[in-house]
Amino acid sequence: MTVGVKPASARRLAGGSPTLLRGLPRLPWIWAAAGCVALLLCCAIGVLAGPVHIGLGTVARALLAPLPWFGTASSIDPGQANILWSLRFPRVVLGVLVGGTLAVAGAAYQGVFRNPLADPYLLGAAAGANLGATLAIAFAPGTSVSGINIVPLAAFVGAGAAVAGAYALGRSVTGLRSATGLILAGVAIATFFNSIQSYVQQTQTSSIRMVYSWILGRLVTAGWDDVLLVLPYVALSVAVIFLHRRLLDALTLGEDEITSLGISTRRIRLIVVVAATLGTAAVVAVGGTIAFVGIIIPHTIRLLVGRSYRVVIPLSVLFGAAFLVLADTAARTIVAPAELPIGVITAFLGAPFFIVVMRSTRGAPL
Amino acid sequence: MSSVVLTSVSVGYEGRPVVRDLDLTVASGEWLSLIGPNGAGKTTILRAIARLVPFQGDIVIGGHPVTGLSSRNLARGIAMLVQEPQMPAGMTVAQYVLLGRSPHLGYLGRESSHDRRVVKDVLRRLALDELAARSLDKLSGGERQRAAIARALAQGAPVLLIDEPTTSLDVGRQQSVLELIDQLRHEQELTVIAAMHELTLAGQYSDRLALLVEGRLVATGTAAQVLTEPTISAHYGAEVRVIDMNGSGTAVVPVRR
Numbered sequence: 001m002t003v004g005v006k007p008a009s010a011r012r013l014a015g016g017s018p019t020l021l022r023g024l025p026r027l028p029w030i031w032a033a034a035g036c037v038a039l040l041l042c043c044a045i046g047v048l049a050g051p052v053h054i055g056l057g058t059v060a061r062a063l064l065a066p067l068p069w070f071g072t073a074s075s076i077d078p079g080q081a082n083i084l085w086s087l088r089f090p091r092v093v094l095g096v097l098v099g100g101t102l103a104v105a106g107a108a109y110q111g112v113f114r115n116p117l118a119d120p121y122l123l124g125a126a127a128g129a130n131l132g133a134t135l136a137i138a139f140a141p142g143t144s145v146s147g148i149n150i151v152p153l154a155a156f157v158g159a160g161a162a163v164a165g166a167y168a169l170g171r172s173v174t175g176l177r178s179a180t181g182l183i184l185a186g187v188a189i190a191t192f193f194n195s196i197q198s199y200v201q202q203t204q205t206s207s208i209r210m211v212y213s214w215i216l217g218r219l220v221t222a223g224w225d226d227v228l229l230v231l232p233y234v235a236l237s238v239a240v241i242f243l244h245r246r247l248l249d250a251l252t253l254g255e256d257e258i259t260s261l262g263i264s265t266r267r268i269r270l271i272v273v274v275a276a277t278l279g280t281a282a283v284v285a286v287g288g289t290i291a292f293v294g295i296i297i298p299h300t301i302r303l304l305v306g307r308s309y310r311v312v313i314p315l316s317v318l319f320g321a322a323f324l325v326l327a328d329t330a331a332r333t334i335v336a337p338a339e340l341p342i343g344v345i346t347a348f349l350g351a352p353f354f355i356v357v358m359r360s361t362r363g364a365p366l
Numbered sequence: 367m368s369s370v371v372l373t374s375v376s377v378g379y380e381g382r383p384v385v386r387d388l389d390l391t392v393a394s395g396e397w398l399s400l401i402g403p404n405g406a407g408k409t410t411i412l413r414a415i416a417r418l419v420p421f422q423g424d425i426v427i428g429g430h431p432v433t434g435l436s437s438r439n440l441a442r443g444i445a446m447l448v449q450e451p452q453m454p455a456g457m458t459v460a461q462y463v464l465l466g467r468s469p470h471l472g473y474l475g476r477e478s479s480h481d482r483r484v485v486k487d488v489l490r491r492l493a494l495d496e497l498a499a500r501s502l503d504k505l506s507g508g509e510r511q512r513a514a515i516a517r518a519l520a521q522g523a524p525v526l527l528i529d530e531p532t533t534s535l536d537v538g539r540q541q542s543v544l545e546l547i548d549q550l551r552h553e554q555e556l557t558v559i560a561a562m563h564e565l566t567l568a569g570q571y572s573d574r575l576a577l578l579v580e581g582r583l584v585a586t587g588t589a590a591q592v593l594t595e596p597t598i599s600a601h602y603g604a605e606v607r608v609i610d611m612n613g614s615g616t617a618v619v620p621v622r623r
Contacts, residue, residue: 021482021489023460023499243474250465254452260416261521262441262469307456 025249025308027315035318039096042322046092046329047084051336054080054088090224095325097227097234098219098283099293103320105276106294107301107312108241111248112269113179119294120280123186123273124162126289127193129281132158133288134197134211138204148225151214152285158193159281165189167273179269216341217288219328230282237279241313244272248309290343293320296350300357323350368428368443368524368557369394370415375423377407377414377581384410385581388423394524397551397558399568401592402578403602408561409449411578412527415559416446427525441469445523449530449561451514453502459513460498463489466520485520492516492546508539512546519550526551528560532567540564544571569593570615577601589616 047059061076062084105120113122121127136143136154143150166189170182201208247268250258258265284290297320301312327345334340370392377385385407392398400408414421417432417440425432427443435443445466453462466488467481489495492512497505505513511531518526531547532540548571551558562568568575569589577585577592579601585592593616598606609617 021460021464021486021498023458024464024482025458025461246471246476247474249457249461250468252452252454252457253465254448256413256416256418256446256448257451259418259437260441260444260446260448261465262436262438264437267473302456307454308461 025306025310027311028305031305031311031315032318035315035322038322039318039325042325042329043092043096046095046325047088049329049333050083050088052080052083054084059084086223090227091219091328092325093227094219094230094286095328096321097230098287098290099297099324099327100317100321101230101234101237101279101283102290102293102324103297103316104238104241104313105280107298107309107316108244108248108272108276109294110298111251111309112272113183114251115179115183116299117295118183119291120276121190121284121289121294122183123166123277124190124193125159125277125280125284127190127197128158128160128162128165129155129284129289130158130211130215131162131193131197131200132156133214134200134207137210137214138200138207141207141210148229152226152229155214155288156281156285159284160277162189162193163273163277163281182269182273213341214288215343217290217343217346218331218339218341219287220332220339226286230286233278233282237275237282238317240275241272241279244268244275245309245313248272248313252307288341288343290324290346292343292346292350293324296354297323300354303357368555370525370557370559371424371426372411372415373424373426375411375414375421375425377410377419377421379410379419383581385414385421385578388578388581388583390576390583390586392557392559394428394557395551395555396574397548397560397572398574398576399560399562399572400576400578401562401565401568405580406578407581408578409529410581412446412529412559412561415525416440416444416527418446438469441521441523443523444525444527445518445521446527447514447518447529447531449533451510451517453505453510453513455501455503457502458499459494459502459505459516460485460489462502462513463494463516463520466517469521469523484522485516488516488520491550492519507535508542511535511539511543515543515546515550519554524555525557525559528558530561530563532562532564540567547571565593565598565618566616569618593618 048054048056058076058080062081065076102120109118109120109122110116132154133151136151140150145153166182166186169189170185173181173185201211247263250261250263251265251268255265298312298316301315301319305311305315327349328342331340331342331345372388372390375385375388376383388411400411402408410419413419415425415432432440464477464481464485467477467484470481471477489498492515494512494516497509502510502513528547531543535543544567547558550556572589574586575589575592576583577597584601585597593608595606595608598604598618605621605623607619607621609619611617
């Protein structure tokens with residue numbers, strides 16, 4: 001085998017546009033369109049499903065009514081408008097925010113830790129949120145701070161504290177040179193927080209049902225307050241992760257190779273972990289610890305579309321949001337008028353679907 | 367402008383000295399190969415030059431101490447080809463080579479048309495243009511090695527550090543890779559510092575050799591000066607015959623004891 005450098009004349013003869021470079025990952029428009037359609041469809045199903053029948057026309061009129069040049073408000077039944085604006089719309093919007101954030105945070109964690117099993121709760125966010133919520137439910141039920149229920153606030157603080165603790169511990173032990181040190185610190189903090197939570201649960205048995213209900217995840221109390229509470233964090237989190245798509249691709253190289261390209265792994269890891277944790281803590285605070293979304297959505301996209309984060313990140317937002325809205329719709333309709341925890345649905349729907357995708361793309365690298 | 371000067375360089379791992387008080391000068395455009403038995407410190411020296419390990423002493427590239435350069439500026443001056451490059455499954459050759467432009471981008475920057483033009487040119491020069499859209503995990507060993515060289519070249523750095531470039535390649539591919547690097551070196555006036563295991567190839571392609579033993583420099587010079595039977599026998603503990611191939615370099619052939 002002889003491979004030489006092509007002479008300049010041959011290079012000129014090779015022709016083609018000098019900047020058109022084949023083989024670069026681009027977001028396939030068909031998948032982007034499919035994601036948008038899936039999201040719209042799932043949102044429509046989520047808004048239409050419920051014990052009170054409300055038609056698509058009414059939904060459309062209700063959405064247009066606040067706009068000044070559409071004088072359709074009077075043609076909508078006030079009761080139906082109230083159901084839509086107070087219950088269904090905020091719930092669907094919250095589902096979009098929670099699902100999109102969990103999926104993109106999962107993809108980001110998998111990227112910075114180079115671990116396909118990493119999920120948004122890797123550094124103890126779930127354990128911290130669970131402990132915060134458990135303490136609030138057990139010792140301050142029904143309390144509000146500035147009009148906001150204390151449970152999501154306590155969960156947010158708990159999630160942030162757990163991840164900050166894991167980060168500080170990991171940094172003190174390995175100086176963040178290795179992702180493994182950080183992951184082990186997350187495991188240690190999560191175990192510690194879980195033990196405290198179990199103790200509180202055992203000593204406060206009257207609240208155990210509420211605690212489990214929260215832990216398994218639910219959007220049942222979703223309102224615009226919740227949406228407004230999480231929106232800034234979610235927007236910031238998703239935007240920061242989105243901007244790191246190229247660098248997340250670079251992190252798939254070896255440590256020496258990354259460093260010799262002038263890229264600081266520590267800096268990327270710190271910024272992306274903070275962003276992903278911020279978003280995760282916010283959505284966990286209002287939705288509970290909804291499992292599986294952060295793993296199955298990014299991996300399904302990797303298997304079906306491609307592994308580049310330039311593709312995985314945007315599609316995770318769309319399909320994660322669609323998936324969670326659909327799961328929430330199933331959670332509140334399958335055993336209506338009762339409701340199933342959404343975490344049960346995400347695992348029940350997600351696991352078999354993921355197995356089917358894995359089997360159908362056998363041999364594709366994860 | 368791309369000379370490399372090491373002055374009193376020492377490197378240790380966990381208190382154990384690996385490179386000791388090394389003085390070495392590599393002229394701009396020169397190919398210097400580091401040779402020596404296993405554990406001599408060849409790879410460690412390359413890693414110290416690339417600032418991948420802490421070191422004592424001074425390392426100066428083109429007149430600039432590496433310790434005073436930002437990570438990005440260092441990466442613009444030095445490209446490193448590691449012994450076993452990690453080739454992420456599913457990543458295309460074009461995407462992989464384009465990562466080589468990272469030192470020329472801002473933290474959150476995106477590749478410009480100039481970066482894509484550079485990569486396209488590098489791919490064409492290395493006869494990889496037909497493989498641009500192919501996934502790295504579907505390349506042969508030789509193609510992977512060329513992709514790794516392409517990524518290093520895309521950095522546009524005047525100094526190329528290469529760690530065992532021919533490991534796990536058959537003799538034909540070893541020759542091809544080294545010919546390619548030599549050709550690129552002359553075309554682009556690269557300074558090449560390579561850790562080499564294969565003595566015959568090191569002697570044939572390098573301008574000078576530096577023989578290291580237990581982290582110390584024991585001999586430097588041309589292949590004819592360094593690759594002698596007594597020297598190799600003394601430092602490798604090997605029985606060899608060194609054959610002068612009448613203008614085609616020096617061959618080092620192990621013989622049975």
